[in-house]
Amino acid sequence: MKLADVIAVLESAYPPKTAEKWDAVGLVCGDPAEEVTRVLVCVDPTSSTVDEAVERGAQLVLAHHPLLLKGVNGVPADDPKGALVHKLIRNGAALYCAHTNADSALPGVSDALAKAIGLTVTGPLDAAQRTPLDVLTTYVPVPESEQLLKALTEAGAGALGDYREAAWINTVVGQFRPTDGAAPVIGSVGELTRHEETRIEVVVPRARRTAVINALKAAHSYEEPGFTLHEIADLPGDTGSGRIGELAEPEPLRVFAQRVADALPVTVQGVRAAGDPERLVKRVAVCGGAGDGFLGKVQRAGVDAYVTADLRHHPASEHIEAGGPALVDVAHWASEWPWCEQAAEILRAAFGGRVDVLVSTRRTDPWTVGATSTAAGGHA
Numbered sequence: 001m002k003l004a005d006v007i008a009v010l011e012s013a014y015p016p017k018t019a020e021k022w023d024a025v026g027l028v029c030g031d032p033a034e035e036v037t038r039v040l041v042c043v044d045p046t047s048s049t050v051d052e053a054v055e056r057g058a059q060l061v062l063a064h065h066p067l068l069l070k071g072v073n074g075v076p077a078d079d080p081k082g083a084l085v086h087k088l089i090r091n092g093a094a095l096y097c098a099h100t101n102a103d104s105a106l107p108g109v110s111d112a113l114a115k116a117i118g119l120t121v122t123g124p125l126d127a128a129q130r131t132p133l134d135v136l137t138t139y140v141p142v143p144e145s146e147q148l149l150k151a152l153t154e155a156g157a158g159a160l161g162d163y164r165e166a167a168w169i170n171t172v173v174g175q176f177r178p179t180d181g182a183a184p185v186i187g188s189v190g191e192l193t194r195h196e197e198t199r200i201e202v203v204v205p206r207a208r209r210t211a212v213i214n215a216l217k218a219a220h221s222y223e224e225p226g227f228t229l230h231e232i233a234d235l236p237g238d239t240g241s242g243r244i245g246e247l248a249e250p251e252p253l254r255v256f257a258q259r260v261a262d263a264l265p266v267t268v269q270g271v272r273a274a275g276d277p278e279r280l281v282k283r284v285a286v287c288g289g290a291g292d293g294f295l296g297k298v299q300r301a302g303v304d305a306y307v308t309a310d311l312r313h314h315p316a317s318e319h320i321e322a323g324g325p326a327l328v329d330v331a332h333w334a335s336e337w338p339w340c341e342q343a344a345e346i347l348r349a350a351f352g353g354r355v356d357v358l359v360s361t362r363r364t365d366p367w368t369v370g371a372t373s374t375a376a377g378g379h380a
Contacts, residue, residue: 001355003094004032006039006060009350010098013343014108018128018239019101024066029085030094036060039347041340042360043333045095049360050084054091056358061088062343064109064336066097102339103241104128109288110243112338116263117286117307118247125242125285126297129234132206137199138216138227139174141186145198151219152200156208168201174226185221206231242287242294242308244301250282253305253326260307260328264338265363267331268370273305274316275326281305285325288336292316299324309335333365 007027019025028045040058042049045067053061067081075082088095103109114121136157140148152158153165160166174197178184187193204212209229216225251259254277261271281304287294291308292315298306303325309332316327344357351357 001036001351002032003027003030003034003036003060006036006347006351006355007032007096009347010062010096010343013346014098014101014105016101018104019099023100024069025097025099025101028067028095028097029088030060030096034059034092034094036094036355038356038358039344040358040360041344041347042362042364043336043340044364045084045097046362046364047080047084048362048364050087050093052360052362053093054087058093058358060094060096062347063095063097064099064102064339066099067095098343102343103288104239106239107342108239109336109339109342110241110286112342113286113288113307113335114243114245114284115342116338117245117260117284118263119243119245119284119286120248121243121245123244124236124238124240125244125287125301126240126294127236127238128240130237132234133232134204134206134209135201135230135232136204136212136216136227137201137229138220138225139172139197139199140220140222140225142171142196142198144221145169145200148216148219149200149202151215152202152212155212155215157202157204157212157215159205160203166203170199172197172199183223185223203232204229242285242291242297244283244285244303247282247284250280250304253277253279253281253328256281256284256305257328260330264330264334267334267363267365268367269331269365270370271328271330273326273328274311274320275305279304279326281326288339289332295319295324301325307335331365331367333363 016025036059038058039060039062040053041062043064045063075085077083077086111121158166173194175194177192178189182189253273253275257271257273283303285298285301285303285306287308290310292311295315305326305328307328309330311329340359344359347357
């Protein structure tokens with residue numbers, strides 16, 4: 001397969017347009033025309049994972065975290081990040097990053113975390129809005145209906161999810177009486193005219209509203225084509241950040257925290273929880289990566305616990321003091337590592353064994369030493 005083929009599959013699963021504006025996703029280095037027979041999936045593009053890719057003969061490193069998140073003026077080989085780019089290129093390996101677009105995808109990073117823990121996902125924690133839509137209804141003489149419908153769909157109407165040219169069509173009777181100054185296509189000035197028309201109703205992406213209305217007017221034979229346009233309420237979608245899910249049976253927080261620890265790779269930090277150890281947990285929110293920005297949504301979500309990474313002292317303390325759901329804090333890398341297998345499975349399913357897809361075995365969590373005080377006494 002060509003690198004371009006792999007990228008097409010990745011961008012279908014994790015559309016770049018859904019990435020946050022500040023993010024840097026996509027192809028970092030590599031030739032889309034080059035062949036790919038082996039892919040290595042990892043969380044972090046570091047010297048360790050790049051070494052692993054070279055050692056295992058991968059032509060593509062698929063990473064979650066961007067290598068060049070902040071703007072750079074160059075990638076010299078004596079710079080740590082530049083050195084990685086040079087090593088990749090010298091060894092015929094490309095680097096592709098899927099970050100916040102993988103966070104919000106369905107399935108995405110938080111779905112993988114929820115699955116690892118044993119949750120049945122019921123929806124997003126912070127739902128992205130669906131594409132804003134209008135509904136356009138118009139009427140046209142029956143012989144002209146196909147021509148008008150074609151003009152509307154070519155302008156962008158009728159796009160609904162994975163479907164195109166969607167429309168509702170039926171025959172109705174219309175009436176009108178032209179007055180002085182009118183130049184009717186059908187009927188005569190002063191006379192009431194009734195005739196069969198085709199009623200066409202289509203959804204219109206709001207961004208295409210002007211183009212579709214202009215197409216309607218240009219293609220319609222009437223001097224004053226009749227139409228109505230309604231805005232559909234902006235509803236939350238199925239994608240977005242974080243997920244909410246449920247356990248099959250409730251269990252105490254202390255048991256649930258151990259469940260999380262057993263589900264994720266071992267790190268120096270381990271897993272820690274805040275809240276009553278005996279509090280029953282069934283409905284759970286999760287967010288792969290740093291998630292304390294969603295504590296307000298978690299408070300309103302009606303969950304028993306929240307699993308995420310990088311929780312800070314003051315926000316966590318205030319959340320618990322306010323009676324919020326229990327918190328389970330894990331290492332950032334560990335919370336996102338389950339995504340690697342998800343992404344690998346997407347590529348395996350797409351290429352049916354024609355591309356060997358590996359998940360990195362290197363732990364790239366930056367913390368390497370844990371210590372517990374052995375001094376007598378301590379603070380109470």
